[in-house]
Amino acid sequence: MIIGIPKEIKNKEFRVSITPSGVVELINRNHTVLIEHNAGLGSGFSDDDYKNAGAVIIEKATEVFSKSDLILKVKEPLPSEYTFIKEGQIIFTYFHFASSEELTREMIARKAICITYETIQKADNSLPILTPMSEVAGRMSIQIAAHYLEKNNGGSGKLLGGVPGVKPARVVILGAGVVGTQAAKMASGMGAEVILMDINITRLRYLTDVLPANVTCIYPTQQLIAEYLLHTDVLIGAILIPGGKAPILATKKMVESMPKGSIVIDVAVDQGGCIQTCKPTSHEHPIFILNDVIHYCVPNIPGAVPTTSTIALTNASLPYLLQIADKGWKEACQMNSDIRKGVSLVSGNVVDAMLAKTFQLSLHDIHEYLNS
Numbered sequence: 001m002i003i004g005i006p007k008e009i010k011n012k013e014f015r016v017s018i019t020p021s022g023v024v025e026l027i028n029r030n031h032t033v034l035i036e037h038n039a040g041l042g043s044g045f046s047d048d049d050y051k052n053a054g055a056v057i058i059e060k061a062t063e064v065f066s067k068s069d070l071i072l073k074v075k076e077p078l079p080s081e082y083t084f085i086k087e088g089q090i091i092f093t094y095f096h097f098a099s100s101e102e103l104t105r106e107m108i109a110r111k112a113i114c115i116t117y118e119t120i121q122k123a124d125n126s127l128p129i130l131t132p133m134s135e136v137a138g139r140m141s142i143q144i145a146a147h148y149l150e151k152n153n154g155g156s157g158k159l160l161g162g163v164p165g166v167k168p169a170r171v172v173i174l175g176a177g178v179v180g181t182q183a184a185k186m187a188s189g190m191g192a193e194v195i196l197m198d199i200n201i202t203r204l205r206y207l208t209d210v211l212p213a214n215v216t217c218i219y220p221t222q223q224l225i226a227e228y229l230l231h232t233d234v235l236i237g238a239i240l241i242p243g244g245k246a247p248i249l250a251t252k253k254m255v256e257s258m259p260k261g262s263i264v265i266d267v268a269v270d271q272g273g274c275i276q277t278c279k280p281t282s283h284e285h286p287i288f289i290l291n292d293v294i295h296y297c298v299p300n301i302p303g304a305v306p307t308t309s310t311i312a313l314t315n316a317s318l319p320y321l322l323q324i325a326d327k328g329w330k331e332a333c334q335m336n337s338d339i340r341k342g343v344s345l346v347s348g349n350v351v352d353a354m355l356a357k358t359f360q361l362s363l364h365d366i367h368e369y370l371n372s
Contacts, residue, residue: 001325002032004068006061007039010075012283014042014306015313017072017093018321020053022314027054031325034058034067043310065089070325074313075300076103087111088347090329092321094118094133096270096299097344098245098358099280104345108361111348113329119243119352120320120342127242128338129320131178132312134267136302138182138238141265142190144301145171145234148263148287148294155294156261158233161191168192168214172228174249174274175238176203176217179267183236188212195228220249229254237266237274243344243354245272252276260292270299330370340366 003026005017016039018026023033033055040050047057058064065071065084073093077085085091087110095116097104107114117129127134142160149169151157162168171187173180176198187194188211196211197220198204204217211217218224229235229250235258239246246268255264255277266278273279277290278297283304287296302309320339323332333340344352349364356363 001328002034002067002069003321003325004058004064004071005033005035005039005055006064006071006073006081007036008042008074008303009061009078009080010300010303013075013300013303015074015303015310016040016043016045016306017074017310017313018318019043019311019314020045020049020055022318022321023050023053023055025318025322026325029322029326032056034064036061036064040310043306045310072321074303076100077107079106082106082110085110085112088113090115090324092117092317092324094130094270095344097352097355098241098243099270099272099299101359104355104359104361107345108348108350112345113343113347114345115324115329115339115342116243116344116352117317117342119344119354120338121242122338129313129316130240132316133302133309134178134240135182136305136309136312137267138179139186140301140304141179141183141236141238141267142171142186142192142234144296145187145236145263145265146190148296149233149261151261154261154287154289155263156233156259160187160234169233170195170228170231171234171236172225172232173197173236173238174220174225175240175268176200176207177238177240179240180236180238181207181211183238183267184211184215187234188215192234195232197225222251225250226254226257229258232258232262234263234265235275237264237268237278239268239274240271241354243352245358246274248274248276250275250277255293256291258293261294263294263296265296267301269297273297333366334370340370
């Protein structure tokens with residue numbers, strides 16, 4: 001199979017979809033890898049690194065798309081890339097369709113085979129390709145919060161962990177999945193008072209046992225969230241509905257009640273966001289201020305640490321990529337239910353139930369295509 005690696009063009013997105021060592025694995029299985037000139041530079045990988053791994057360097061993205069059976073990306077195609085996509089071409093990337101009806105309808109129109117990293121799901125409901133990026137985003141959310149709490153960056157001037165004799169900052173985290181747990185680890189390690197909220201009691205019991213004493217696990221109600229936010233310095237949105245839009249848990253009124261100079265970071269913004277006042281920002285312009293509350297809502301947070309993120313992404317995605325490349329997408333789906341769950345669109349039709357529900361689109365059975 002011919003696998004194409006275009007350079008990412010999303011604002012300040014420095015990741016690349018595969019490392020040179022990942023390319024070696026594909027070449028050893030007799031696949032061809034085409035990579036756009038300087039696609040890996042932001043992650044610390046030169047064209048020579050990829051040439052030495054066996055890839056062919058291509059000058060223009062249009063040529064990468066036109067010659068490839070499978071396009072491997074990090075982020076969703078942007079409008080300038082839509083016309084490059086061919087009917088029947090496999091696009092393997094983080095799509096986050098639920099946050100964009102325009103993207104969804106464009107990919108339907110292109111009749112591509114869209115396999116989404118974030119909905120590949122194992123039998124235990126874990127999300128193996130989303131998990132490493134969620135780990136990065138969860139940890140980074142606390143670094144970011146600490147930065148913006150500083151007075152010279154517009155914050156309240158509080159040190160996240162306080163010092164002896166001075167109260168630490170309070171961090172409220174909505175969602176105790178991978179993002180929320182990693183954020184709680186980082187915030188508690190820095191000495192903050194951490195309130196971790198989730199409706200999964202079993203998960204809360206487990207985290208109460210394994211996280212430090214300065215983390216309090218709470219079952220949330222709207223009233224409790226509102227009460228806590230009155231005295232919260234940092235609010236982290238970490239809700240995930242695989243393939244679907246995140247529900248709003250923190251309303252505009254709640255956010256407006258937060259102290260002046262507090263920080264809101266909605267990691268769920270790439271799935272629509274779980275904090276009502278949030279709207280997508282970018283690494284170039286990461287924040288906006290609403291009612292004296294700083295909002296950081298960058299959809300591709302891991303793009304800020306591309307070397308770590310690219311290696312982690314390759315580690316997670318490569319086993320699935322090899323199966324798709326070796327077997328073709330249909331046989332790979334038949335043999336591996338993880339991959340089958342990751343397929344969202346086939347030849348202009350929606351085969352993912354959550355996506356169909358989000359935009360009221362007709363749902364088709366993927367097995368119709370696997371058996372044809």
